[in-house]
Amino acid sequence: MIYLKRKIDDFLKAWKDEQDRKPLIIKGPRQVGKTESIRRFGAAYYENVVEINFVEEPKYKLITADGYKTADVIKNISRMDPAKRFTEGKTLIFFDELQEFPEIATALKFFYQDGRYDVICSGSMLGIHYSRIESNSVGYKEDYEMYSFDFEEFLWAKGYEDFFVQELLDHMVSLRAFNDVELSVGYGLFLDFCILGGMPAVLREYIAKGTFEGSLQIQRQLLADYEEDVRKYAGGLDQTRILNVFRQIPLQLAKDNKKFQISKVAPGARFKDYRGCIEWLSDAGMVNVCYCMNYPELPLKGNFDETKYKIYFADSGLLVAMLDEEAQDDLRANRNLGVYKGALYENVVGEALTKSGYGLYYYKREDSTLEEDFFVRTARDLIPIEVKATNGRAKSLRTLIGSDKYEDIHYGIKFTGGNIGYDNGIYTFPYFCAFLLKRYLRTVGNGEAQAEKKR
Numbered sequence: 001m002i003y004l005k006r007k008i009d010d011f012l013k014a015w016k017d018e019q020d021r022k023p024l025i026i027k028g029p030r031q032v033g034k035t036e037s038i039r040r041f042g043a044a045y046y047e048n049v050v051e052i053n054f055v056e057e058p059k060y061k062l063i064t065a066d067g068y069k070t071a072d073v074i075k076n077i078s079r080m081d082p083a084k085r086f087t088e089g090k091t092l093i094f095f096d097e098l099q100e101f102p103e104i105a106t107a108l109k110f111f112y113q114d115g116r117y118d119v120i121c122s123g124s125m126l127g128i129h130y131s132r133i134e135s136n137s138v139g140y141k142e143d144y145e146m147y148s149f150d151f152e153e154f155l156w157a158k159g160y161e162d163f164f165v166q167e168l169l170d171h172m173v174s175l176r177a178f179n180d181v182e183l184s185v186g187y188g189l190f191l192d193f194c195i196l197g198g199m200p201a202v203l204r205e206y207i208a209k210g211t212f213e214g215s216l217q218i219q220r221q222l223l224a225d226y227e228e229d230v231r232k233y234a235g236g237l238d239q240t241r242i243l244n245v246f247r248q249i250p251l252q253l254a255k256d257n258k259k260f261q262i263s264k265v266a267p268g269a270r271f272k273d274y275r276g277c278i279e280w281l282s283d284a285g286m287v288n289v290c291y292c293m294n295y296p297e298l299p300l301k302g303n304f305d306e307t308k309y310k311i312y313f314a315d316s317g318l319l320v321a322m323l324d325e326e327a328q329d330d331l332r333a334n335r336n337l338g339v340y341k342g343a344l345y346e347n348v349v350g351e352a353l354t355k356s357g358y359g360l361y362y363y364k365r366e367d368s369t370l371e372e373d374f375f376v377r378t379a380r381d382l383i384p385i386e387v388k389a390t391n392g393r394a395k396s397l398r399t400l401i402g403s404d405k406y407e408d409i410h411y412g413i414k415f416t417g418g419n420i421g422y423d424n425g426i427y428t429f430p431y432f433c434a435f436l437l438k439r440y441l442r443t444v445g446n447g448e449a450q451a452e453k454k455r
Contacts, residue, residue: 197317
C-alpha cells in the first residue's frame, strides 16, 4: 500500500527529538490517517512498538486493574501478551481507539514521570470524551489535531515538490499574476481536490488509478461509517436529530442565505432542541461551525452569537458525495458544479482556514445587505474574506474597508476563479491559494502598510 506524505510526519519527528517530551494525544475524525502515520513513525524510529487497540482487543481495558502506575500497566500488558517487548528508551507504546477507554489517560501522568517509554494515544470521537481525558491528564500530555489531507498534502501526493508551493506564495506576496499555464494547472488541481476531498482512502485510490473511478463509492462508504458513529457514540442525545442536521447541510449551503436554519431541518424544529446536536457533530470532527459575529471588530473570541451559524463539512469531498445523482454526473464528467458552486468553494475555503488553525466567523448585518463570508485576524488587523463563485464587485467587502465604523478593518481578501490582483484595499487571489493565507499574512506582515503602498 502506497504511503502518502503527511504534515504529521515532521511533527512526530520533532516530538521525538524533544528532550522532555510528554505523552502525545493525536485527535481527529475517523479515517483521516492517524493510525497509519503513527505506525509508520513507530516502525522507523523505535526498536519496539507496543500497539494496544481498545476496539479490536477490549480485554486490554483491564490493564489498569492494579492502578495507573507505569510498572503496573506494563506488567498487565505483558501478562496478556508475553510477546510484547518493553525495552527502556527504545519502545513506543501506542494506545489506539482511545475513545473506547478514555480512562487510560490517567496513566499518562505516570508514564511522563517514569520517562522510560514514549507514549502516543489516538482515536476518533475524542472531542466527545475530551473533558474526561483532559481532567485525567492535564499538564502531562501534548495534543495534536489531525485532519484529512489539505491542499498542500494533496499536491505532495500528486508529485509536486515544496518549490511549487513556494512559487504560489511568491506570486501572492509580490502580487504577480499567474500566466495562463500556471492558472490552468492550479485550477485543474484545485477542482480535482474539490471533487475528491482529502480522505486518505479516496486519494490513495485516485493516485493509484489516475482517475475518479471508485472515488464516489468510497466517499459514500465513509458517509455511512460517519452515520454509524452517530448511532454508536451519541449516547444521551437524539441520534435522529443529529443525522437530520448532518443530512441537511448540503441543502442549506446551496441557498443564497447559507445560515443554517434549524426550522428547515424538520417540522416544528426549535433551536433549543437541536443545540447539542450541532456541538456533537463539531466535537466529532465531522463539521466546521462558522459563527455570526455580533460586530466586525476585535477580539474574535466571545464576539459572536452562538444561535446564528453556518455549518460546513470538515472534508469537502463528503459534501460532494452527498449531492444528488444528476449533480454528481455533471461534476465528474463535465466539471460543472451547477447550483452547488458557491457552496463548495465556500466550504473548501472554510476547510482550508480550519486546517490552518483559524476559527470560523462570519458577519451578517440584520438591517442591510452587508454580509461577509469569513474573518481572520493578525496581531493588529481584522481581515474580512470573501469567496466569490463569480468575479463580482464584492460590495460588502468595499463597505467594510471604506467605512469609518469598522476601525479594525483596513484591507480585505477575496478568493475567486480569476487571477491575482489588487484594487482599493482588496487583495484578490485564486481559490487554490486559500491554503496559504496564514503564511501569506505572516510573510507580508503589516497588510495595512502594504495596502497603502499599493494605492
